[in-house]
Amino acid sequence: MDRPPNPTFEVDSDKIGWITFDDPDRSLNVLTEAVMRRFGSCLDEARAAGRERRITALVIRSGKPDSFIAGADIDAIAAIEEPGEAETKIRMGQAVFTDLASIAVPTVAAIHGVCVGGGLELALACSHRVVSDSKKTGLQFPEVMLGILPAWGGTTRMPRLVGLQASLDMLLTGRRVDAPKAKRMGIADEVFPDALFRAKVRDIALALGRGAAAEPRRRRSLASRLLEGNPLGRKAVLAVARRKVLQSTGGHYPAPLKILDILDAHATGSVEASLAAEARAAAALVVSPVCKNLVHVYYLREAARKGAGVEDAAVRPRPVKTLGVLGAGVMGGGIAHLAADNGVRVYMKDIRHEAVTGGLQHARSRFDKAVERRRLSRREAAQRMELISGGLDFRGIAGADLIVEAVVERMDVKRSVLAETERNVGAECVLATNTSSLSVDAMAEVLARPERFCGMHFFNPVDRMPLVEVVRGAKTSDTAVATVYSLALGLGKVPVVVGDGPGFVVNRILGPYLNEAGYLLGDGATIEAVDTAAKAFGMPMGPLRLIDEVGIDVSRHAGSALHEALGERLAPSPVLLALGNTKRLGRKGGAGFYLYEKGEEKRIDPTVYQELGSVVPASRVVSEKDIVDRLVLSMINEAARVLEEGIVRSAGSLDLAMIMGTGFPPFRGGLLRYADTLGAEAILLKLNDLQRAYGARFAPAELIMELSAAGRRFYQAHP
Numbered sequence: 001m002d003r004p005p006n007p008t009f010e011v012d013s014d015k016i017g018w019i020t021f022d023d024p025d026r027s028l029n030v031l032t033e034a035v036m037r038r039f040g041s042c043l044d045e046a047r048a049a050g051r052e053r054r055i056t057a058l059v060i061r062s063g064k065p066d067s068f069i070a071g072a073d074i075d076a077i078a079a080i081e082e083p084g085e086a087e088t089k090i091r092m093g094q095a096v097f098t099d100l101a102s103i104a105v106p107t108v109a110a111i112h113g114v115c116v117g118g119g120l121e122l123a124l125a126c127s128h129r130v131v132s133d134s135k136k137t138g139l140q141f142p143e144v145m146l147g148i149l150p151a152w153g154g155t156t157r158m159p160r161l162v163g164l165q166a167s168l169d170m171l172l173t174g175r176r177v178d179a180p181k182a183k184r185m186g187i188a189d190e191v192f193p194d195a196l197f198r199a200k201v202r203d204i205a206l207a208l209g210r211g212a213a214a215e216p217r218r219r220r221s222l223a224s225r226l227l228e229g230n231p232l233g234r235k236a237v238l239a240v241a242r243r244k245v246l247q248s249t250g251g252h253y254p255a256p257l258k259i260l261d262i263l264d265a266h267a268t269g270s271v272e273a274s275l276a277a278e279a280r281a282a283a284a285l286v287v288s289p290v291c292k293n294l295v296h297v298y299y300l301r302e303a304a305r306k307g308a309g310v311e312d313a314a315v316r317p318r319p320v321k322t323l324g325v326l327g328a329g330v331m332g333g334g335i336a337h338l339a340a341d342n343g344v345r346v347y348m349k350d351i352r353h354e355a356v357t358g359g360l361q362h363a364r365s366r367f368d369k370a371v372e373r374r375r376l377s378r379r380e381a382a383q384r385m386e387l388i389s390g391g392l393d394f395r396g397i398a399g400a401d402l403i404v405e406a407v408v409e410r411m412d413v414k415r416s417v418l419a420e421t422e423r424n425v426g427a428e429c430v431l432a433t434n435t436s437s438l439s440v441d442a443m444a445e446v447l448a449r450p451e452r453f454c455g456m457h458f459f460n461p462v463d464r465m466p467l468v469e470v471v472r473g474a475k476t477s478d479t480a481v482a483t484v485y486s487l488a489l490g491l492g493k494v495p496v497v498v499g500d501g502p503g504f505v506v507n508r509i510l511g512p513y514l515n516e517a518g519y520l521l522g523d524g525a526t527i528e529a530v531d532t533a534a535k536a537f538g539m540p541m542g543p544l545r546l547i548d549e550v551g552i553d554v555s556r557h558a559g560s561a562l563h564e565a566l567g568e569r570l571a572p573s574p575v576l577l578a579l580g581n582t583k584r585l586g587r588k589g590g591a592g593f594y595l596y597e598k599g600e601e602k603r604i605d606p607t608v609y610q611e612l613g614s615v616v617p618a619s620r621v622v623s624e625k626d627i628v629d630r631l632v633l634s635m636i637n638e639a640a641r642v643l644e645e646g647i648v649r650s651a652g653s654l655d656l657a658m659i660m661g662t663g664f665p666p667f668r669g670g671l672l673r674y675a676d677t678l679g680a681e682a683i684l685l686k687l688n689d690l691q692r693a694y695g696a697r698f699a700p701a702e703l704i705m706e707l708s709a710a711g712r713r714f715y716q717a718h719p
């Protein structure tokens with residue numbers, strides 16, 4: 001049977017033309033090359049119909065229930081290797097939207113649901129945009145996050161419609177905009193209630209067709225007109241934006257800088273010149289390694305999002321309507337807030353009243369913040385808060401579908417809490433531990449139903465850190481893994497399934513990295529030199545700043561757990577040992593390597609050198625390259641061991657965990673993808689050098705020797 005064409009063009013009895021996108025093969029509309037060609041023919045028909053007065057207005061809509069158009073075809077973007085080919089393809093897309101923009105009758109984009117990338121560019125090429133107020137409606141240019149820029153006219157039309165400042169935020173950050181914001185910014189001419197949307201779209205089209213609709217008010221604020229109305233003002237706006245971009249990206253991401261170049265040269269001149277500049281710039285970006293790496297990370301995320309955490313497709317996760325949390329401390333309180341924020345009923349059980357109160361207060365303050373930032377209405381916040389309760393007894397969790405344990409990090413306590421909990425809940429209830437350093441299998445030993453038990457390792461702060469390590473123990477069942485995996489997705493997290501091993505994946509690989517930072521200080525490198533080098537490599541913060549962030553007590557505890565489990569290779573560096581003996585706690589205590597006021601970093605604390613005493617020699621210059629080599633190769637070497645031991649299934653899973661758990665720079669595509677650009681042979685040579693200079697902790701992992709001998713990459717050996 002022939003597949004229905006997509007999009008389609010039809011004319012109704014009111015002389016309204018309708019172009020409807022409804023891809024028969026996908027759940028979302030994607031603008032592939034074939035769809036764009038077909039759209040071009042629909043526009044030809046519409047243009048002819050307009051000329052012959054058979055239509056008075058043209059509406060572009062989606063046939064999907066809750067989405068407009070999800071953008072261009074990322075597979076096609078990923079496949080492009082040659083800039084000339086890229087430019088030709090981009091120009092073809094631009095030509096279709098230029099056709100749309102030049103149609104003589106009024107054109108209306110009827111936007112309900114996601115309107116992303118190419119979908120938004122299509123809407124910008126229309127003369128009018130109407131938007132449904134559904135929560136599902138979101139307008140977004142995610143291109144920068146893929147290392148490219150909106151090149152089907154988005155970079156050109158957006159500033160012409162809403163002004164420079166308003167468009168910069170969307171173009172440079174990829175931030176999603178909801179219906180009310182779209183109206184305030186002037187992207188949307190009208191916002192209609194979801195329930196009336198279809199009827200209102202028709203009314204608007206009829207009115208526009210009769211020439212009876214009021215012209216949309218696209219008045220910008222006086223401040224914006226004054227500032228952007230002259231070349232000097234525009235230059236100033238762009239200079240501020242450029243500074244911000246450089247600050248937040250360290251200059252590692254070329255796309256936002258290119259967007260600024262285009263706006264600088266073309267925001268007010270000829271549309272055609274701007275389109276040509278867009279196409280040229282995007283063509284160069286799309287073949288760049290940064291774009292390829294960011295697309296790789298996008299695919300890793302998508303695979304995690306679409307996955308179930310288990311191989312067997314027949315396994316069904318247990319739906320989690322009620323969550324139990326044991327321990328209402330830092331992590332328990334965070335998990336309870338996250339669950340309620342995502343509509344899951346949650347009960348926190350602690351052994352202290354004050355802890356339960358503290359957990360509830362934490363959630364309340366997060367919801368208050370969300371109201372302040374207009375992310376939630378008061379009513380929504382109150383409804384979510386009502387989902388949380390807590391107490392000291394087991395009654396509240398007796399009917400829970402899943403229980404996450406987040407009590408103190410001690411094996412004896414965890415074992416007795418878990419065993420007691422198991423006796424107080426239904427046989428189907430899944431138990432999970434949030435431990436960061438203890439063995440899941442060792443906890444499972446005391447359980448009657450170890451198959452219902454696994455790890456669910458959140459990172460601190462729970463609402464901000466995207467990763468959840470789902471730890472599969474030796475006896476864990478597929479159902480338990482799938483249940484925890486599915487809940488993590490439902491809470492908006494990125495789950496990665498890992499095996500039971502010291503520190504699992506992220507903390508294990510961070511172990512030698514943080515420790516090496518201590519050794520570097522012991523060799524005379526300054527705090528500033530170490531942290532600056534790591535940031536220059538692309539890490540979101542330096543390792544010493546990270547130790548402060550995690551807490552010096554917590555990281556000392558994690559470090560000694562790794563030392564105990566993995567041996568001398570992870571013996572804490574003398575500097576970190578000495579640091580652990582000071583009273584410093586890091587950020588939460590106001591002082592670590594840095595000083596903090598009200599939780600905000602102020603500056604490096606020079607007195608820390610004296611306090612560390614003789615383990616820190618007089619400072620000397622250690623080159624940025626040496627610092628980065630020692631820090632990053634420590635991580636790569638440990639990552640190779642993690643892979644070798646089967647703690648993660650693939651190089652991609654490990655890379656995703658490191659990006660989501662530590663902020664390892666996405667523009668490098670992941671730790672092992674970066675390692676693959678160096679090559680195993682070069683890594684081996686370097687590790688041998690480092691081993692000669694600094695000792696056995698740099699002894700290369702078996703896997704690196706094997707890959708070097710075979711001339712293979714991590715991603716080939718562990719796809």
Ligand SMILES: NC(=O)c1ccc[n+]([C@@H]2O[C@H](COP(=O)([O-])OP(=O)(O)OC[C@H]3O[C@@H](n4cnc5c(N)ncnc54)[C@H](O)[C@@H]3O)[C@@H](O)[C@H]2O)c1
Binds near residue numbers: 328330331355409417
């Ligand atoms: N803080 C972090 O950065 C972090 C990150 C990831 C994982 N974790 C892990 O999460 C767990 C909790 O850490 P935290 O930082 O939230 O600790 P915390 O000290 O803030 O909270 C622990 C809570 O558990 C309660 N508790 C103790 N015994 C209990 C029992 N028998 N029954 C019920 N509640 C009990 C305590 O009263 C306290 O409120 C630990 O396993 C830790 O390793 C912590």
